[in-house]
Amino acid sequence: MKEQTPFAEEFKERIYHLVRMIPRGKVATYGQLAFLAGFPRHARMVGRVLKETPRSLRLPCHRVVNASGRCVPGWHDQPERLRREHAAFRPDGNVDLKRSLWNTYDECRTATPETENNGI
DNA sequence: TGCTTGACAGAAG
């Protein structure tokens, strides 16, 4: 059992909680999660936490990509999982953040007819 | 105690 600093303990729990909230077919960025967790400058720590997340927790961590929409280098199952839940991809293989980024802003307000026109 | 490492972000060229 590895000792955890108070920071790591608190930060981890917050990140786990947030990742569990990402809707199917949507993705969040490391910086976004860091911001929502209350540590806007800890984007890199988010990556560290997720990398060491036990599979047993069954977190949908495949829904976390970098600010460019790029998936984790080497984790070839991630893009497949995202496609399976209908996340939008761009020709270059990155997630289309314009359409699939988890929007934590609009979710806090009543639907606006203005933005009802689906893309494309 | 200090230097190196990242599943990062963002700007610049």
Add this chain to the structure above:
DNA sequence: CCTTCTGCCAAGC
């Protein structure tokens, strides 16, 4: 689109 650079900061050595 890519590369390079700076800023970031806990963890590891």
